[in-house]
Amino acid sequence: MGLLAAAIAVGLGALGAGIGNGLIVSKTVEGIARQPEARGVLQTTMFIGVALVEALPIIATVIAFIVMNK
Amino acid sequence: MQSMQEIFKQQKKSLFFLLALFVLGWFFLDYRTIFAGLILGSLFGMYNFWILVRRMERFDRSIDEGKRAKSLGMGLRFASGVGATAVALVMPEEFDLISTVIGLMIPYALLFTGHLLFHWKQ
Numbered sequence: 154m155g156l157l158a159a160a161i162a163v164g165l166g167a168l169g170a171g172i173g174n175g176l177i178v179s180k181t182v183e184g185i186a187r188q189p190e191a192r193g194v195l196q197t198t199m200f201i202g203v204a205l206v207e208a209l210p211i212i213a214t215v216i217a218f219i220v221m222n223k
Numbered sequence: 224m225q226s227m228q229e230i231f232k233q234q235k236k237s238l239f240f241l242l243a244l245f246v247l248g249w250f251f252l253d254y255r256t257i258f259a260g261l262i263l264g265s266l267f268g269m270y271n272f273w274i275l276v277r278r279m280e281r282f283d284r285s286i287d288e289g290k291r292a293k294s295l296g297m298g299l300r301f302a303s304g305v306g307a308t309a310v311a312l313v314m315p316e317e318f319d320l321i322s323t324v325i326g327l328m329i330p331y332a333l334l335f336t337g338h339l340l341f342h343w344k345q
Contacts, residue, residue: 201230204272204331
């Protein structure tokens with residue numbers, strides 16, 4: 154049961170992070186293509202977005218790992 | 224708006240300051256496992272950030288050259304989080320698990336508060 158819980162936690166976390174990152178990157182590339190002069194701002198926003206989107210899935214992975222090993 | 228490098232530089236500065244505080248706490252206070260966990264977690268968190276900045280730069284270069292960007296290194300960051308936890312699980316007498324996880328999230332909390340402060344100042 155612990156293994157199943159860990160798998161669900163990692164899977165859903167990674168799914169969320171994947172979708173979130175995909176949306177952020179696609180919109181950033183779209184924005185850079187439209188307005189190349191706004192590249193720096195877009196890159197910074199993407200950096201912050203990707204970092205914050207990934208924080209919770211990392212926690213999910215860590216919790217899954219703890220559940221697996223307890 | 225700050226550039227990515229500026230944000231990373233600021234993050235490094237505040238993280239090293241926090242690390243120095245944790246090391247002082249580890250030396251002089253009784254809660255050695257908690258401070259050791261915080262140090263371990265924040266070091267791995269800083270590594271995560273360094274990977275993110277490096278991959279972003281590579282992504283930027285690949286856009287410039289018109290190539291396909293491979294990845295942003297999400298798996299590597301997940302693995303480094305698991306690595307920090309694994310170290311804390313293997314050596315519970317040295318590192319506290321909860322404080323390791325808290326330390327892992329310190330750079331993200333710093334980024335969030337730094338960004339909020341930057342917008343609040345403007």
